[in-house]
Amino acid sequence: MRKKFTKAEVVEFYRRLAETRPIPRTELEFINPFTLLVAVVLSAQATDVGVNKATPALFALADTPAKMMALGVERVEPLIRTIGLYRTKAKNVVALSRILVEKHNGAVPRDRESLEALPGVGRKTANVVMNVAFEEPTIAVDTHIFRVGNRTGIAPGNTPHAVELQLDRVTPPQYKLHAHHWLILHGRHVCKARKPDCPNCVVASLCRYKAKTVPDELIAAKAAGTRLPKNDTTPAKAGAHPSAAQPAEK
Numbered sequence: 001m002r003k004k005f006t007k008a009e010v011v012e013f014y015r016r017l018a019e020t021r022p023i024p025r026t027e028l029e030f031i032n033p034f035t036l037l038v039a040v041v042l043s044a045q046a047t048d049v050g051v052n053k054a055t056p057a058l059f060a061l062a063d064t065p066a067k068m069m070a071l072g073v074e075r076v077e078p079l080i081r082t083i084g085l086y087r088t089k090a091k092n093v094v095a096l097s098r099i100l101v102e103k104h105n106g107a108v109p110r111d112r113e114s115l116e117a118l119p120g121v122g123r124k125t126a127n128v129v130m131n132v133a134f135e136e137p138t139i140a141v142d143t144h145i146f147r148v149g150n151r152t153g154i155a156p157g158n159t160p161h162a163v164e165l166q167l168d169r170v171t172p173p174q175y176k177l178h179a180h181h182w183l184i185l186h187g188r189h190v191c192k193a194r195k196p197d198c199p200n201c202v203v204a205s206l207c208r209y210k211a212k213t214v215p216d217e218l219i220a221a222k223a224a225g226t227r228l229p230k231n232d233t234t235p236a237k238a239g240a241h242p243s244a245a246q247p248a249e250k
Helices: 007-021 033-042 048-061 065-079 086-104 112-116 123-134 143-152 161-169 173-189 216-223
Strands: none
Touching: 007 173, 007 216, 033 048, 033 065, 033 086, 033 123, 048 065, 065 086, 086 112, 112 216, 123 173, 143 161, 161 173
16 A cells, blocks of 8 residues: 555645646637537547647537537538547537537536536536636546546546545645646646656656656655756666546546
């Protein structure tokens, strides 16, 4: 069993992440809550970069539920053809647009229950929309956050939901609004799946991961404010990376 984070360590963990990105933003491009919802639905099992390449043309034609519903599946499909599972996603986007028009007066609901009732929207997507569009302090756990939570030891759990509940429990209130973005960006750009960039990780000295890609002495030196050698080529230590595939949303 790895030593659990203390409350002070959790605060310091988020303080360091916040210092690197004072106001973190989603990397998905969107215009309004509806286009954010569509972008997040399209991003399931796809990259933000890939989604951002397809959505400008789509949103130029349909930036409201009514316009998307009028566009129809036949016209949405070719616009998002470069995104994985585009046929299913096109059907979901048009279907959820119809529900928004018929049941929500064309507005994106702010509550989890209504969001999760939409086609293609699961807990993770609902959390992202609530957080980004409506500034609710929700934490959506994707593969990056699942990995960071387990690898660092700040919020270990066997399932994304377990990690989410743990993060919700330990994250200080003052950091909860942006916690999702700090964690996902850290996992995407620093705490990578195959080879984490430990030499440039601001929380390396707090991290419980044993197979760091730089010796503990150098991590301690960096934490103390000492510059690391520029040409350090220390090979990664052996050890499995805690990670798991993100379950597909419904």
